Amino acid sequence: EVQLVESGGGLVQPGGSLRLSCAASGFTFSDHYMDWVRQAPGKGLEWVGRTRNKANSYTTEYAASVKGRFTISRDDSKNSLYLQMNSLKTEDTAVYYCAIDFWSRDAFDIWGQGTMVTVSS
Amino acid sequence: DIQMTQSPSSLSASVGDRVTITCQASQDISNYLNWYQQKPGKAPKLLIYDASNLETGVPSRFSGSGSGTDFTFTISSLQPEDIATYYCQQYDNLPRTFGPGTKVDIK
Numbered sequence: 001e002v003q004l005v006e007s008g009g010g011l012v013q014p015g016g017s018l019r020l021s022c023a024a025s026g027f028t029f030s031d032h033y034m035d036w037v038r039q040a041p042g043k044g045l046e047w048v049g050r051t052r053n054k055a056n057s058y059t060t061e062y063a064a065s066v067k068g069r070f071t072i073s074r075d076d077s078k079n080s081l082y083l084q085m086n087s088l089k090t091e092d093t094a095v096y097y098c099a100i101d102f103w104s105r106d107a108f109d110i111w112g113q114g115t116m117v118t119v120s121s
Numbered sequence: 122d123i124q125m126t127q128s129p130s131s132l133s134a135s136v137g138d139r140v141t142i143t144c145q146a147s148q149d150i151s152n153y154l155n156w157y158q159q160k161p162g163k164a165p166k167l168l169i170y171d172a173s174n175l176e177t178g179v180p181s182r183f184s185g186s187g188s189g190t191d192f193t194f195t196i197s198s199l200q201p202e203d204i205a206t207y208y209c210q211q212y213d214n215l216p217r218t219f220g221p222g223t224k225v226d227i228k
Contacts, residue, residue, distance in 0.1 A: 035217075044220070044221045045159075045165065045210070046219070047216050047217040047218065061215050061216070063216050064216070097165075105170045105171065105174075106155075106212040107176075107212070108155075108167060109170075109176070111165060111166075112164065113164055
C-alpha cells in the first residue's frame with residue numbers, strides 16, 4: 001500500500017524553527033518528485049514547495065511566501081522527505097501535508113494525513 | 122502566479138440534486154486542472170484530473186469539463202457522503218495554485 005506519514009509538528013514560538021518529516025512506503029520513493037501543501041485553520045490549500053528526484057538533480061521550488069525561510073530536502077536511502085522551517089511566523093500556522101503525483105498525471109493523488117504546526121507565543 | 126477563483130463559495134442542496142461548481146483561471150491553462158474533495162479533518166482526495174478524467178474508484182456521478190480559463194465540476198445526483206469542500210487546482214506552471222474552495226452541504 002502506498003503511504004505517506006508526516007511527523008514533527010507542534011507548537012513553536014514566532015521566529016523559531018521546526019523540522020517536519022514525511023515517511024514514504026509502498027513505492028519507489030527515489031523515482032518521485034515530492035511536494036508539501038499546507039492548510040491554515042479554516043482556510044484553503046496552499047502549495048509550499050517541491051523537491052524533484054535524483055534524475056532531475058534534486059532541484060527544489062518554493063512558494064514566494066516561504067522562500068528563503070523553508071528548505072525542502074529528501075533522503076532516498078530512508079524513503080523520507082523533510083521540511084525545515086526557520087524564522088516561523090504566526091501565519092505559518094497550518095496543517096502540513098506531503099503529497100505526490102504517483103501516477104505522473106500532474107495531480108496530487110497520494111496525500112499524507114498531515115501534521116499540525118502552531119506558531120504562537 | 123495563476124490565480125484560481127471558484128463559485129459559489131458555498132452551497133446547500135437536497136439529496137439527489139445536480140450540483141455545479143465553476144472554477145476560473147486568471148490565464149489560459151488548457152486542460153491542466155484537477156479537482157479535489159476534502160472532508161473535515163481529512164486530507165484532500167483527487168477526484169478529477171486533466172479537467173475531465175475521473176480518478177479510478179471515484180463514483181461516476183462526479184464529472185468535470187472545460188478548458189482554457191473556465192471549468193465546471195458537477196455532481197449529477199448529490200449523496201449524503203458528498204458533504205465536503207471541493208477545490209480546483211491548476212498545474213500549468215509553478216507555483217501550483219488552488220481555488221478557494223466550495224463548501225457543499227445538504228439542505
